Amino acid sequence: MKLILNFFKKIFSRSDSLDAKDLTQANSQSQVKVYSRSEHNISRSQMSQNAVKVLYRLKKSGYEAYLVGGCVRDLLLGYEPKDFDVATDASPEQVKQAFRNCRLIGRRFRLAHVHFGREIIEVATFRSSDTADNIEQKVHEDGRLLRDNVFGSIEDDVWRRDFTVNALYYNIRDFSIIDYTGGMEDHTAGVLRLIGDPSTRYREDPVRMLRAVRFAVKLGFSLEASTEQAIFELAPLLKGIPAARLYDEVLKMFLSGKAVQTFEMLRHYGLFETLFPQADHSLNNEKNNFPKVFIAKALENSDQRIAEGKSVTPYFLMSAFLWEAVQELANEKMRQGEEESFAYQHAASHVLSAQTKSISIPKRVTQSMREVWLLQLRFEKQIGGRPYRLLSHPRFRAAYDFLLLRAETGGAAMELAEWWTKFQSANDTEQRKMTRPPRKTKRKQKPKIKAVKSDND
Ligand code: ATP
Numbered sequence: 107m108k109l110i111l112n113f114f115k116k117i118f119s120r121s122d123s124l125d126a127k128d129l130t131q132a133n134s135q136s137q138v139k140v141y142s143r144s145e146h147n148i149s150r151s152q153m154s155q156n157a158v159k160v161l162y163r164l165k166k167s168g169y170e171a172y173l174v175g176g177c178v179r180d181l182l183l184g185y186e187p188k189d190f191d192v193a194t195d196a197s198p199e200q201v202k203q204a205f206r207n208c209r210l211i212g213r214r215f216r217l218a219h220v221h222f223g224r225e226i227i228e229v230a231t232f233r234s235s236d237t238a239d240n241i242e243q244k245v246h247e248d249g250r251l252l253r254d255n256v257f258g259s260i261e262d263d264v265w266r267r268d269f270t271v272n273a274l275y276y277n278i279r280d281f282s283i284i285d286y287t288g289g290m291e292d293h294t295a296g297v298l299r300l301i302g303d304p305s306t307r308y309r310e311d312p313v314r315m316l317r318a319v320r321f322a323v324k325l326g327f328s329l330e331a332s333t334e335q336a337i338f339e340l341a342p343l344l345k346g347i348p349a350a351r352l353y354d355e356v357l358k359m360f361l362s363g364k365a366v367q368t369f370e371m372l373r374h375y376g377l378f379e380t381l382f383p384q385a386d387h388s389l390n391n392e393k394n395n396f397p398k399v400f401i402a403k404a405l406e407n408s409d410q411r412i413a414e415g416k417s418v419t420p421y422f423l424m425s426a427f428l429w430e431a432v433q434e435l436a437n438e439k440m441r442q443g444e445e446e447s448f449a450y451q452h453a454a455s456h457v458l459s460a461q462t463k464s465i466s467i468p469k470r471v472t473q474s475m476r477e478v479w480l481l482q483l484r485f486e487k488q489i490g491g492r493p494y495r496l497l498s499h500p501r502f503r504a505a506y507d508f509l510l511l512r513a514e515t516g517g518a519a520m521e522l523a524e525w526w527t528k529f530q531s532a533n534d535t536e537q538r539k540m541t542r543p544p545r546k547t548k549r550k551q552k553p554k555i556k557a558v559k560s561d562n563d
Pocket residue numbers: 174175176177188189191266267268269272273311313314
């Protein structure tokens with residue numbers, strides 16, 4: 107009897123130890139689909155010619171070579187990819203041997219960078235993701251992946267990728283697309299679906315939640331139900347991500363030209379508060395719709411600028427996110443007796459040091475944020491040489507745009523913003539007039555005294 111019981115126990119514990127990902131893997135591996143050249147719209151003429159060169163050279167050297175990831179996804183939509191990533195069965199050293207212009211980078215996982223002037227084609231050797239055998243050794247106690255550096259085959263490489271639409275392989279051998287995860291169907295349907303069990307995959311790498319938002323916005327895709335649902339629950343895991351990694355993600359999200367939508371989605375899923383806790387706090391305590399309107403306007407402006415091909419800076423939006431927090435703290439300090447400009451300087455330092463705990467913003471960027479905030483006080487000084495000095499400040503333009511935004515949304519006097527608009531385009535004589543101390547008050551005082559005297563006389 108005991109023997110029979112043990113037998114069943116063994117069977118059940120085996121199937122228990124297979125997680126959802128293994129099952130999906132087992133299922134889908136048998137369902138690999140190959141889309142021949144006539145079944146898709148990607149042509150070599152849309153590709154970077156350097157990427158094509160790399161693919162052919164690898165093929166000629168006897169290796170497998172595929173385009174993979176965002177470039178395949180974007181080419182299928184007719185977009186111009188940001189960069190071209192290549193996957194191969196050649197080891198990094200073999201790739202290096204095949205190209206003179208190649209450098210190996212990365213300690214955790216070696217990658218080959220093939221350089222063509224300013225363009226870099228990244229070549230990655232197929233990587234094996236976690237397997238049931240070694241998953242315990244590689245996963246942090248909260249489920250985060252720690253190691254990811256075992257070489258594998260294309261079948262292995264597929265499962266470490268995030269979304270099905272990011273796991274399509276364009277094969278240079280016959281120009282077909284290889285699809286292990288149903289990515290082509292999802293792509294056609296406009297669906298972003300995590301490969302495997304969403305909860306497991308987000309726990310392995312919580313940044314995938316930000317990528318979900320970024321791709322949904324960028325591609326106009328919708329999130330598949332379970333891919334979406336898990337975010338609500340797991341958003342707080344982003345707090346455990348090293349601040350250094352989040353800065354780049356934040357830039358990609360907000361400087362994409364679709365910052366308004368990104369912001370709304372991040373707020374909806376509770377992701378924004380993990381990135382910008384102080385800004386989220388001010389948004390939740392808004393008075394008269396401020397700072398919501400102010401932030402919305404800043405995001406709109408940024409998108410508008412990108413649409414017009416103008417440059418955008420990372421510090422402008424981030425100063426807008428945190429402006430309310432800076433003002434609140436500065437006001438509190440002033441209530442405690444601190445002088446205005448000191449109060450703002452101290453508030454700026456405090457807010458920035460709290461913010462850089464979640465996202466490590468480079469020093470030059472925090473410095474510019476601080477300048478944009480502190481210059482707001484200097485706009486009030488319109489007399490004498492001060493306006494001229496402000497005008498020549500390297501951060502004047504950004505600070506002035508910030509002032510306009512405040513004025514448009516009720517956070518500063520419109521007359522003040524208009525004064526600065528006029529001052530910039532005024533000629534020397536007009537500028538001198540504008541910055542002259544007001545005579546009226548001086549004149550008024552003198553006749554008043556005289557008048558009193560003459561009355562008495
Ligand atoms: P884009 O370049 O437009 O930002 P992308 O999909 O190419 O999008 P990359 O960061 O360049 O994004 O990554 C290339 C590929 O590597 C992705 O398509 C995906 O297959 C894989 N990948 C990147 N980051 C992750 C991650 N955090 N988890 C799993 N797979 C990832």
